[in-house]
Amino acid sequence: MVVLDIETEDGQREALRRMLTIRAFDTKAADLFSDGELPGFVHLYVGEEAVGVGACSALESDDYITSTHRGHGHCIAKGLDPDLMMAELFGKANGYCNGKGGSMHIADVDAGMLGANGIVGAGPPLATGAALTSHLKGEDTVALAFFGDGAVAQGQVHEAINLAATWNLPAVFLVENNQYGEATPVEKQHNVQNLSETAEAYNIPGFTVDGMDITAVYEAVKEARKRAADGEGPTFIEAETYRYHGHFEGDQQPYRTEEDVAIWKDRDAIESFKRRLVDAGTITEDEFDEMKAEIDQQIEDAVGKAKDAAYPDPSEAYEDMFNAAVPEISDFSSGMRADGGEDR
Amino acid sequence: MSTETSSGTGPDQTKEMTIREAIRLALREELERDDDVFVMGEDVGKFGGVYEVTGDLVEQFGEERVRDTPISEAGFMGAAVGAAATGTRPVVEIMFSDFIGVCSEQIINQMAKNRYMFGGKTEMPVTVRTTEGGGSGAASQHSGTIHTWFAHFPGVMAVAPATPASAKGLLKSAIRSDDPVIVFENKQIYEQKGEVPLDDDFTIPIGTASVEREGEDVTVVATQRMVGESLELAEELAGQTSVEVIDLRSLYPMDTETLVESVKKTGRLVIADESPLSYGTHAEVATRVMENAFYSLDAPIQRVGVADVHIPFSPALEEEVLPHGSDVEAAINRIV
Ligand SMILES: Cc1ncc(C[n+]2csc(CCOP(=O)(O)OP(=O)(O)O)c2C)c(N)n1
Ligand SMILES: [Mg+2]
Helix, strand or coil, X not given: CXXXXXXCHHHHHHHHXXXXXXXXXXXXXXXXXXXXXXXXXXXXXXXXXXXXXXXXXXXXXXXXXXXXXCCHHHHHHCCCCHHHHHHHHCCCCCCXXXXXXXXXXXXXXXXXXXCCCCCCCXXXXXXXXXXXXXXXXXXXXXXXXXXXXXXXXXXXXXXXXXXXXXXXXXXXXXXXXXXXXXXEEHHHCCCCCCHHHHHHHHXXXXXXXXXXXXXXXXXXXXXXXXXXXXXXXXEEEEEECCCCCCCCCCCCCCCCCHHHHHHHHCCCHHHHHHHHXXXXXXXXXXXXXXXXXXXXXHHHHHHHHHHHCCCCCXXXXXXXXXXXXXXXXXXXXXXXXXXXXXXX | CCCCECCCCCCCCEEEEEHHHHHHHHHHHHHHHCCCEEEEECCCCCCCCCCCXXXXXXXXXXXXXXXXXXXXXXXXHHHHHHHHHCCCEEEEEECCHHHHHHHHHHHHHHHCCHHHHCCCCCCCCCEEEXXXXXXXXXXXXXXXXXXXXXXXXXXXXXXCCCCHHHHHHHHHHHHHCXXXXXXEEEHHHCCCEEEEECCCCCECCCCCCEEEECCCCEEEEECCHHHHHHHHHHHHHCCCCCEEEEECCEEECCCHXXXXXXXXHHCCEEEEEEEECCCCHHXXXXXXXXXXXXXXXXXXXXXXXXXXXXXCCCHHHHHHHCCCHHHHHHHHHHHC
């Protein structure tokens, strides 16, 4: 696997590839959802690619991340396999969670991805916990929490940052300020101008960076990671970004106009990064088109494979609750289906 | 005890509407009736609420009384408790009942306890509305049925409508009550239609169950989605087995009398509720019937619910764990 280190030319191409992969994956997910092929909800990362990829390129491969309901981008940025992600979106047995989790719960703990999360604000405490492990075991891993602007209104987010700051843990708190929590604009949720100002309350460094610029995100996280690894505690980073799609697929978006979206699309992170790489001679237009075509094909293939894959056997529904076996689950599930009571 | 009150001045008219519309109507009427009532929750205003239940209320009542909150369940649930203690009547929406995990403290240690701890010297007119239930592929953090936790917890009343009329009547009683009431709305039945009294003083007393269909051979006590599915089943079985279907409606307080009377007649009981089985709502219904009608029982009580697992994402798995009319039928077949 190519290392994601955007200080090298290979790494820059890989970063571009991952951003394109996220966009292709989530654009495809949108189509599939509107065709009624995906169950549940999907929340897409289109527009925010520079944040996930910029951050993950500043991490070491055994570092941890926690994610959100809008997690596909974090997964791909962290190097997860789109085939297995797509299988999970379809609820297939070979998906990352064997079909039990779906879009909102993709996890690969071995790869350091501690889970997308359906509970807004639940990720940062988990990142504090992963940083605590690393502290207790004397490991040199760092934990980074991705969370939304909306999540900054959750008490548990502040408790998590305060713990990490007070215990000087190797954590990075990265807010993806995409300007809305569902339909509510950020200024109706918070009384500060920049969310990074809250860092002051914990006496940790706080920065606001341009989340449409992968290099800006990369540099901020790189520095934060270094502080964390050097035992200097957590950093709070706010990346200003924008989601191009609705909050969830199917959202009518009464809270914004096409023009609002267009302003951000003009500053598209993939487009601007590509331009920089072309200008620097790191990639040619043709190579870019080829890369894009290859990725589109990869995602098409992922969909094909996911559709062909088997659903989990219904009996799997009763597996995985505990490490230990408990009699209740099997007794109840078989008892409810039984034809005749033993007592009769 | 299963009498609907219809005491107001309005005409004795009904109108067909969905459960969603009936809840919105109840909110509208209570907001009109009492200036102290206000609605609060995430995107309940312009966006219209998570399942479009609050809808256009903000247009009529404004942003002060149909109040959008940041994503701060602990904060605004606590604010509701404080506001209620000081003279208002908050109606809080928690988008998914699973998220009550985030704000249980304010429910458990404040809302439920203050009146008692203060020697009865405060009232707690909070209404919490929240959604429950699987069936939409929303996975384990957006599909739970958790009403047992709060029906169990002393100091909280809990209701769970199954029809448009009970959705309206129970919610209005909850808002008018000086005690805290949590209304558990199953999200699969929002589109279900039925006749709803238009009388703006129509309420259903909390603590009353309703016999939705009379029968002789077996009693099915059901909640929420399982009421409709049990009624359909009863219709299918008619001629073969005579099934009495009771909508429990009020989880706490519970209408023991109506349940006991029915089982004394039929001698058989099936309890259908989407909660996990262990220590669940089923167990409470079963216990009350055994305590009061043990000698009338002709067969073991049957429980239909979820087998102590969370609701999984994959349609193949979700379908497996959710209770349905077919499970009620299997339960009836085991004892009739
Ligand atoms: C505890 C909790 N409350 C509410 C929700 C419903 N919800 C899901 S996403 C969301 C908005 C989150 O906004 P933000 O944190 O800014 O993330 P974004 O969606 O913008 O990426 C809300 C309110 C939830 N999932 N969990
Ligand atoms: Mg946001």
